[in-house]
Amino acid sequence: MNVLLVGNGGREHAVAWKLKQSKELRNLYIAPGNAGTARCGENIDISDTDIEALVDFAKGNAVGLVVVGPEDPLSLGLVDAMEAAGIAAFGPRRSAAQLEADKAFAKQLMRSSSISTAEGRVFDRFSDAKAYIASRDEPVVIKAAGLAKGKGVVVCDDPADGILAAEKIMCDRLFGDAGNQLIVEDKLLGEEASILAFVDGKNIYMLESSQDHKPIGEGDAGANTGGMGAYSPAPVITDDMLDKITREILVPIVDGMKRNETPYKGVLYAGLMITTGGPRVLEFNVRFGDPEIQAILVRLKSDLLEVFQAVCEERLDEITLVWDPRPAVCVVMASGGYPGDYETGKAICGIEEAERLDDVVVFHAGTKQQGDKVLTNGGRVLGVTALGQTTREAQARAYEAVERITFAGAYYRKDIANKAFT
Numbered sequence: 086m087n088v089l090l091v092g093n094g095g096r097e098h099a100v101a102w103k104l105k106q107s108k109e110l111r112n113l114y115i116a117p118g119n120a121g122t123a124r125c126g127e128n129i130d131i132s133d134t135d136i137e138a139l140v141d142f143a144k145g146n147a148v149g150l151v152v153v154g155p156e157d158p159l160s161l162g163l164v165d166a167m168e169a170a171g172i173a174a175f176g177p178r179r180s181a182a183q184l185e186a187d188k189a190f191a192k193q194l195m196r197s198s199s200i201s202t203a204e205g206r207v208f209d210r211f212s213d214a215k216a217y218i219a220s221r222d223e224p225v226v227i228k229a230a231g232l233a234k235g236k237g238v239v240v241c242d243d244p245a246d247g248i249l250a251a252e253k254i255m256c257d258r259l260f261g262d263a264g265n266q267l268i269v270e271d272k273l274l275g276e277e278a279s280i281l282a283f284v285d286g287k288n289i290y291m292l293e294s295s296q297d298h299k300p301i302g303e304g305d306a307g308a309n310t311g312g313m314g315a316y317s318p319a320p321v322i323t324d325d326m327l328d329k330i331t332r333e334i335l336v337p338i339v340d341g342m343k344r345n346e347t348p349y350k351g352v353l354y355a356g357l358m359i360t361t362g363g364p365r366v367l368e369f370n371v372r373f374g375d376p377e378i379q380a381i382l383v384r385l386k387s388d389l390l391e392v393f394q395a396v397c398e399e400r401l402d403e404i405t406l407v408w409d410p411r412p413a414v415c416v417v418m419a420s421g422g423y424p425g426d427y428e429t430g431k432a433i434c435g436i437e438e439a440e441r442l443d444d445v446v447v448f449h450a451g452t453k454q455q456g457d458k459v460l461t462n463g464g465r466v467l468g469v470t471a472l473g474q475t476t477r478e479a480q481a482r483a484y485e486a487v488e489r490i491t492f493a494g495a496y497y498r499k500d501i502a503n504k505a506f507t
């Protein structure tokens with residue numbers, strides 16, 4: 086089968102790497118891809134949001150399945166457009182992708198489905214949001230309702246900072262239309278975890294657990310990023326906890342989406358806070374978490390293409406996911422300055438040396454090929470991923486690999502996976 090994979094991040098390189106191992110795969114096209122995906126298939130120079138061009142390409146190249154990586158094309162209706170052209174596509178339709186693209190919609194649905202989440206209010210006007218925040222003397226979390234590349238959330242221990250954040254989002258339009266509505270939430274305390282599940286409209290199949298590291302700095306200091314590293318499994322997710330998450334969160338949200346006539350198909354990502362009162366939802370995403378999926382996919386033994394097909398054909402109940410029991414750790418190497426301004430075009434050295442270590446895969450995110458050189462081309466540049474007999478061994482191996490890789494201004498957190506030991 087010919088497959089078109091849409092996106093250009095670490096997530097897409099990890100998916101491409103895994104798809105390439107499928108015996109069903111004939112040609113793999115990645116639009117637009119990066120220097121890493123080019124090693125797994127053919128990069129196609131079409132933007133991930135150019136719906137028309139993507140559909141034309143799929144039609145013209147006998148593509149049997151389209152796999153959509155990022156949230157933007159999903160919320161623009163790429164899956165709907167492919168289906169209208171008679172091409173199977175993995176991912177939710179536009180109406181279901183609202184679960185991530187519109188946090189006010191998600192909040193409403195969680196409420197009506199009795200899913201535990203932070204108390205929150207939705208505002209259309211800055212003056213109302215400001216008055217509400219000013220009336221509180223506890224920490225607040227300020228969220229742009231729309232898509233903001235994982236950067237639209239500010240946790241403010243001092244409500245005065247909350248007002249400033251709200252002003253930036255609503256008045257200065259830091260994230261454009263994504264800030265037309267604002268959510269103000271209570272701050273939850275606990276340990277975060279990411280739960281990803283395949284959903285085919287009715288059946289739910291959970292992937293192995295993982296934990297992301299959102300803030301840029303060690304010890305979780307500083308601004309939130311798309312994610313600076315991940316490990317899988319996450320010990321905070323015990324079997325009992327997993328049961329609870331299934332019963333109290335995943336089943337009700339999938340039912341709620343069905344009731345709302347926006348049935349969910351694809352991969353569903355629940356960002357959770359494990360509080361003393363149980364698991365509570367921070368957000369739903371409608372795609373694989375990145376970098377989480379890098380640490381998860383190196384552990385998957387099953388054929389990913391078969392899984393994607395089963396989801397599209399609503400026969401997820403026929404599939405069994407087989408996992409490597411060994412833990413994995415993924416350390417993100419980023420461009421200096423990220424998540425603020427950073428430079429690109431720096432030559433990257435040492436990737437091959439890093440991959441010479443046993444059980445190490447270097448996934449590319451913001452990279453591009455220029456002649457025989459690989460250059461930096463984004464904020465998050467590489468996801469250096471390793472397996473080990475224990476999380477400690479995987480961590481040591483990932484950092485050994487990281488130390489073999491150099492580029493000007495490279496930055497990475499040195500404490501990825503430490504939380505697994507506490």
Ligand code: AMP
Binds near residue numbers: 274
């Ligand atoms: P989100 O994009 O909604 O997952 O938010 C990004 C990050 O902000 C999360 O991974 C958490 O670290 C933090 N966050 C979001 N909502 C809350 C909340 N209600 N309480 C505490 N932290 C939060």
Ligand code: GLY
Binds near residue numbers: 312370
């Ligand atoms: N790593 C967090 C996300 O993918 O949203």
